[in-house]
Amino acid sequence: MKNFVSASVLSADMLNFSSEIRKLEENGIDMLHFDVMDGVFVNNITFGIPVLEQVRKVTGMTLDVHLMITDPLRYIERFAACGADIISFHLESCSDTAETLKAIRSCGVKAALAIKPSTPAEAVFEYLNDLDMVLVMTVEPGFGGQSFIPSTVDKIRSIREKITSLGLDVDVEVDGGINGETAAVVREAGANVLVSGSYLFGAQDMRKAALSLKEDMPC
Numbered sequence: 223m224k225n226f227v228s229a230s231v232l233s234a235d236m237l238n239f240s241s242e243i244r245k246l247e248e249n250g251i252d253m254l255h256f257d258v259m260d261g262v263f264v265n266n267i268t269f270g271i272p273v274l275e276q277v278r279k280v281t282g283m284t285l286d287v288h289l290m291i292t293d294p295l296r297y298i299e300r301f302a303a304c305g306a307d308i309i310s311f312h313l314e315s316c317s318d319t320a321e322t323l324k325a326i327r328s329c330g331v332k333a334a335l336a337i338k339p340s341t342p343a344e345a346v347f348e349y350l351n352d353l354d355m356v357l358v359m360t361v362e363p364g365f366g367g368q369s370f371i372p373s374t375v376d377k378i379r380s381i382r383e384k385i386t387s388l389g390l391d392v393d394v395e396v397d398g399g400i401n402g403e404t405a406a407v408v409r410e411a412g413a414n415v416l417v418s419g420s421y422l423f424g425a426q427d428m429r430k431a432a433l434s435l436k437e438d439m440p441c
Contacts (some may be wrong), residue, residue, distance in 0.1 A: 223434040226415045228253035228286045228395070230330065231281045233419030242423070249428040253284040253308075255397070255417045258301075260291040263315060264364035271297070271304050277303030286417075288397070290338060290363050291315065295322045302329035310334035310357045310395075313345055320370050334395065338363060340370050343380035353392050355415065356381050357438050360408070361398030370399025382412025402434040 231286040234242040240429040292397045295317035326333040334355035361368035385392045395415035396408045425431035
């Protein structure tokens with residue numbers, strides 16, 4: 223199972239966004255994680271469609287769009303049209319889950335379902351056949367720079383075990399408090415797409431930091 227790193231742009235220098243994206247490309251980052259927050263579903267507001275559209279113009283990186291919004295179904299077509307390669311939305315949102323997954327797939331975009339730390343692993347099981355990825359939040363969604371919640375590890379493991387038992391090719395993504403230490407823990411549990419923000423953007427050597435998320439580094 224191949225491991226991937228998705229850089230959360232919440233930690234990027236937004237006044238120099240283009241150069242930050244170049245830095246990600248030059249240091250072997252696989253994806254750009256684009257958190258969309260509406261101030262209702264979570265207690266924060268970030269950026270949306272106009273910014274994503276500009277990002278798509280300057281990079282060929284995989285755009286991993288995470289919708290932390292109340293009614294994601296309403297916006298799927300627009301985010302897809304602006305260049306999203308993967309769209310994650312929350313099971314806890316107000317949109318019908320099956321209809322939202324159908325809308326994402328109809329746009330030719332990979333579909334992912336996200337769950338908060340308090341949502342049980344079993345809640346996603348019925349949708350696994352229609353998913354490309356499950357996103358397990360390892361912090362409460364809304365703000366970057368939070369500490370990893372250890373109790374989410376068992377959830378990651380349960381989801382990976384279910385995917386394997388069904389013989390499916392579904393990625394398991396984790397987001398929140400991911401660094402060189404917690405990366406090893408979540409990889410062992412079955413995660414293979416690791417979102418990281420402050421750990422990557424704050425590193426003196428971003429390439430080395432990215433490698434530490436993908437594989438155990440020698441001491």
